[in-house]
Amino acid sequence: MVKSTGVYKGGLNCELTHGPSNQVIETDAPKDNHGRGLAFSPTDLTVASYASCMVTTMAIASKVKLGFDIPGIKWEITKEMSTDAPRRIVRMATQVWLPFPKSKDPEGVLEKAALNCPVHHSLNPAIDKPVTFHWAE
CATH class of the missing domain: 2.20.25 (N-terminal domain of TfIIb)
Structure with a gap:
């Protein structure tokens, strides 16, 4: 706790x-x-926490399942709020840039980890949460 x-x-x-x-x-x-x-703002912290949780979970999975660390991953997340009441987050669009090719993770361990982070599972399922992964060539 x-x-x-x-x-x-x-x-x-x-x-x-x-x-x-x-x-x-x-x-x-x-x-x-x-x-x-x-x-x-509190909702800014929510979306920032979501993105950092995804990357932290990816780093754990990379260390445990792939045997390497993943420094240099960057992300951007945008938050959209509702236009009706009650005020709430309705969309969190995330982009993640990985500094290595997808061939280092052919089974998709990192993407699966990101999409199953604890914050993702804690958020209201009504929130649209698209995630785009950009792998280096």
């Missing part, structure tokens, strides 16, 4: 502390929802 704590600082800004490491991050409401957009 991991504990985190938080405090509302005012002005739609929160400070979050990760219990085990004491690392602190801030959130701010987005400009399109009464905020200043000066930090990740």
Whole structure:
């Protein structure tokens, strides 16, 4: 079990502390929802967590099943919010760039791992979550 704590600082800004490491991050409401957009919003953190979870899960699978590390993988994720109530994430489109050819993973271990990360399984299934993998030639 991991504990985190938080405090509302005012002005739609929160400070979050990760219990085990004491690392602190801030959130701010987005400009399109009464905020200043000066930090990740809570929904921004959700999509960033999803992408980093996919890549972390890929790295674990690569180490355990393929026998190599995968530094240099990059990603981009875009978030789309609903236009109707309640306000919610409706689409998270992810692109992942791998710095090596698909021939290093002929059985698709990495893509399967990404699409089965814990955050993916924790999100509402109504969220559209397309993922595109770009392999080096």
